Amino acid sequence: MSTTTKPAPGARTSDRARDETRMGWLLSGPAVLVLLAVTAYPILQAFYQSLFNYRLTDPDARYFNWGYNYVVVLGDPQWWQTLGFTLLVTVFTVAIELVLGFALALVMLNAVRTVRPWLRTVILIPYGIITVVSAFSWKYAFDLGTGFVGAWTGNPGFDWFGDFWTAFLVISAAEIWKTTPFISLLLLAGLAQIPGDMLEAAKVDGATWWQRMTKVILPNMTASIMVALLFRTLDAFRIFDSVFVMTSGAQGTATVSFLAYAQTISQLQVGLGSAVSVLLFACVALICFIFIKLFRVDLSRARGE
């Protein structure tokens, strides 16, 4: 923040400050209004809708039901099953992405000059692929009708999407493939900030590779790891595209986002669907809160300050 113009001392300070405040809000105002319009308004509207017994096909039968939708959703084993699966996918994929992403970041950092740019190019490709396209690719690779994986694993008749655990593995694999490059780029940025002489000193003092890793590198990049972790966790928790394309929620692989979609868009149960949406929003807010309070993630780092 060194480039910020400091107000000049003296009597004109307040004038100047007032001017800057006005200018600042004048310039940021439109964006702030748009952001509020596309998020604050919909979530309030969702909350309002969630308090009604409301089915789009039968709008006349709409009535206020005092939050009974929440009782229905929270009392339904399907909600807990869906939430459980979403948490499972989130924890599993983010954990693997972190380890794999860190390994990729180390590879890029230590790569010899001739391969480094080349590696970065290749790594960026999955990032550029649309999530739905990646989901189709993985689906068709494993699918009974089109897939080669069955033949390659010597089990051509095996339906990967017919069983909870194998469906879970394929969905997770697609997610991990698509997002690991991104996490590795974030971690690489963190790794590159560790002063080289610090590592050199550790090396001279006879620290082993493992000691350098756990005593020097990791402690110095906790902040970037936590920021990457927070954003990937929130992103993974909202998973929808892969599930929609691969299983449509069959075999117990529906996620919270998918459940809200199915309720609102497919079944037109606006009241119930809104309740699920609001609960999903609450979960995301809770995860965010836990990260910031418990793990003390410094958001100003995420803002790039």
Add this chain to the structure above:
Amino acid sequence: MDTGKLTTGRKILWAVVSVLVAVYALFPVVWIISLSLKSPSDVGNQQFWPTAVSWENYELIFTGQASELFVPALINSIGICLIATAIAVVLATLTAYAVSRLDFPGKKFILTMALGVSIFPVISIVTPLFNLWSRIGLYDTWLGLIIPYLSLTLPISIWTLAAFFRQIPWELEQAAQVDGATSWQAFRKVIVPLASPGVFTTAIIAFFIAWNDFLYGISLTSTSAARPVPAALSFFTGASQFEEPAGAIAAAAIVVTIPVVVLVLLFQRQIVAGLTSGAVKG
């Protein structure tokens, strides 16, 4: 890293590592290309490669019966994403300028809000909009997608640009004025060239995010009037009811992927800088 000369062992090690990374990154891409080149009778051959390369799927989506679904979707995707990106970049440029250049109460709040919006679950926006859009006639229109797309493109643009603008040596503008340039000249000749790479990179990143959307696309559209490509893919059907549309979907997937991959490869340095300095979202 190591300054010493490469031993043969290290050379081999790096070759192996590079090949492994390449296989990891390219395997699903090569597979879908291969799938798109299979003829309908070949799609179910359960092999990785087609027995003979066929362009039938591409004909199907551009001139064949799938073209009614695909071509309008492609136009929708390009138009909607470009407009949503342009609006976001203009608004974000103003905001990022204010945030990085001026000192005013509330600028921390603006940045935190942008961050908050970017973690907002899309489905929580979709449910109320679905209902509202049907009532006010925005359902299944371009505008009906452009507005919610701003929730995807605007926050990331604000961040990325704020991070870029912070690195600009703004003193140069004053220096130019001291040297006799008018304030417009100083802005035009000094600041614009410094700021435009950041603006351009931001536009690319924002465009990707809009291009990647699926949930808004399937929820807020119902016909080819506004349905974007990712959503249209899930409506593809085979040549007959019993045939897998896999080949056509794969071909369409390749068509929408190629421009993005080309952009990524051309501007990789800037994109990596943009993604890691200000933004933390995929």
